[in-house]
Amino acid sequence: MHIAEGFLPPAHAIGWTVVAAPFVVHGARAVVKEVREHPESTLLLGAAGAFTFVLSAIKLPSVTGSSSHPTGTGVGAVLFRPPVMALLGTVVLLFQALLLAHGGLTTLGANAVAFAVVGPWAGYGAYRLARAAGAGLLPAVFVAVALADLATYVTTSVQLALAFPDASTGLVGALGKFLGVFAVTQVPLAIGEGLLGVLLFRVLTANARPELERLGVLQPTVAPGGAA
Amino acid sequence: MSLAVDDAAWRSAWRRRAPGDKLLLCAGLVGCALALPAWPGSVLVALTAVALALGPARVPARTFGRAVRWPLAFVATGALTAVVSVGDGGLGWAPDAAARAGSLVGHAVAGTAAVLLLATTTPVSDLLPVLRRLRVPAAVVEVAAVTYRLLFVLLESLSTIREAQAARMGHSSVRRSYRSSGALAAAVLTRSWDRARRLQEGLAGRGMETGLRVLPEALPSSRAFLAASAAGLAALVSLGVLAA
Numbered sequence: 412m413h414i415a416e417g418f419l420p421p422a423h424a425i426g427w428t429v430v431a432a433p434f435v436v437h438g439a440r441a442v443v444k445e446v447r448e449h450p451e452s453t454l455l456l457g458a459a460g461a462f463t464f465v466l467s468a469i470k471l472p473s474v475t476g477s478s479s480h481p482t483g484t485g486v487g488a489v490l491f492r493p494p495v496m497a498l499l500g501t502v503v504l505l506f507q508a509l510l511l512a513h514g515g516l517t518t519l520g521a522n523a524v525a526f527a528v529v530g531p532w533a534g535y536g537a538y539r540l541a542r543a544a545g546a547g548l549l550p551a552v553f554v555a556v557a558l559a560d561l562a563t564y565v566t567t568s569v570q571l572a573l574a575f576p577d578a579s580t581g582l583v584g585a586l587g588k589f590l591g592v593f594a595v596t597q598v599p600l601a602i603g604e605g606l607l608g609v610l611l612f613r614v615l616t617a618n619a620r621p622e623l624e625r626l627g628v629l630q631p632t633v634a635p636g637g638a639a
Numbered sequence: 640m641s642l643a644v645d646d647a648a649w650r651s652a653w654r655r656r657a658p659g660d661k662l663l664l665c666a667g668l669v670g671c672a673l674a675l676p677a678w679p680g681s682v683l684v685a686l687t688a689v690a691l692a693l694g695p696a697r698v699p700a701r702t703f704g705r706a707v708r709w710p711l712a713f714v715a716t717g718a719l720t721a722v723v724s725v726g727d728g729g730l731g732w733a734p735d736a737a738a739r740a741g742s743l744v745g746h747a748v749a750g751t752a753a754v755l756l757l758a759t760t761t762p763v764s765d766l767l768p769v770l771r772r773l774r775v776p777a778a779v780v781e782v783a784a785v786t787y788r789l790l791f792v793l794l795e796s797l798s799t800i801r802e803a804q805a806a807r808m809g810h811s812s813v814r815r816s817y818r819s820s821g822a823l824a825a826a827v828l829t830r831s832w833d834r835a836r837r838l839q840e841g842l843a844g845r846g847m848e849t850g851l852r853v854l855p856e857a858l859p860s861s862r863a864f865l866a867a868s869a870a871g872l873a874a875l876v877s878l879g880v881l882a883a
Contacts, residue, residue: 412712412713415717416672416710416754417669418714418717418746439775442778442779443776443778446781446782450847451843453778454839455832456782457782457783457788457789457835458785458832458834461785461789461793462828465794465797465827465831469823498782502786509757509766510645510763513709515754517750571721577733579724580724592720606817610822613821615825618829
């Protein structure tokens with residue numbers, strides 16, 4: 412869930428925008444460099460942004476009978492890397508605010524920190540660690556996607572706890588409350604999103620191997636007989 | 640496939656007003672929603688935004704109403720969690736629970752209504768040139784523009800594939816539903832790459848070398864609109880401060 416417009420006090424909204432800014436600017440620089448070197452990347456990056464937006468429109472069946480929507484942060488981080496996701500994620504959040512009324516403009520910075528910075532970096536970090544530890548692509552994708560989803564909501568809870576400390580137990584009490592409402596309920600959904608990520612990558616490795624190799628997710632396979 | 644808010648923006652009576660004018664008005668309303676005391680400031684801002692949207696901008700009430708459901712669910716859950724106090728004696732209400740919850744809900748509803756006024760009267764493609772004027776690099780604005788154009792194509796694919804999966808019992812059990820959703824995401828992703836590649840080939844054939852240059856639509860700024868916005872915002876601020 413995105414923090415709605417007007418929900419954060421102005422000082423917090425500004426503070427989180429300042430926190431998000433270096434990551435988004437870094438992502439923007441990466442995109443500008445990429446587009447300068449390969450003008451055709453504009454279309455591929457735009458497609459990646461559109462996919463991230465549309466991914467959040469896929470209904471994820473949940474065991475409890477209700478349904479939820481994937482955050483897309485983990486899948487995006489594995490496919491397109493966190494620096495690019497910082498920018499694409501922020502663009503997608505802006506579009507979600509303007510096309511779906513999810514989130515807001517003054518809370519864009521806070522939502523960008525959770526969805527476009529912490530989520531992708533946590534997911535990508537877990538992915539690299541799992542791969543370095545010898546895990547296969549699919550288990551690493553599961554860990555990355557589930558952790559990215561969870562890290563996103565833990566960050567949202569921290570942001571809300573900082574803005575609204577509990578009257579008697581302060582920040583710690585407030586963090587417990589918000590984690591209980593926004594993050595613990597998210598655990599089964601994070602597992603669900605992890606499963607969706609595994610199924611997505613299973614189809615992609617079977618049907619879109621060249622694209623995964625181009626993105627660096629898979630090592631290029633040497634054709635039998637070597638390069639001619 | 641279309642999105643209701645986007646449809647409303649294209650059909651709105653304010654569609655041909657300068658995006659910068661609408662952005663100034665809505666930014667002013669968001670500022671008032673955040674800075675003025677919730678009573679009566681936020682209430683006045685929310686009423687103004689809704690009245691402008693449903694009145695002169697002729698946004699369908701149904702679209703506006705449906706769009707605020709999601710943020711309202713967050714605001715209600717968030718505000719309730721913020722004012723519940725966890726003490727030694729278990730759960731209880733914070734001392735000023737009603738006032739704090741009212742203030743939180745007021746600011747958030749007013750802010751959401753103000754952003755929604757902008758969203759339902761200004762298509763995203765009109766706002767992107769404004770980003771360019773705010774010194775956002777051209778490459779970033781172009782990526783955002785391609786994202787905006789492609790997302791409707793992909794939403795259409797998503798809905799068509801999902802319909803086909805449902806017709807083949809692809810969502811008849813949780814297990815099948817997961818498998819279908821994975822295949823759906825993969826199909827949409829590969830289609831997005833395919834679309835991007837075909838667009839690229841088409842543009843390369845037309846000699847694209849540096850950027851996607853398009854002729855921006857001329858939407859002149861209106862002094863009367865700006866003056867009315869400034870006067871209205873000034874009135875809101877004075878009423879909000881004096882009556883608090």
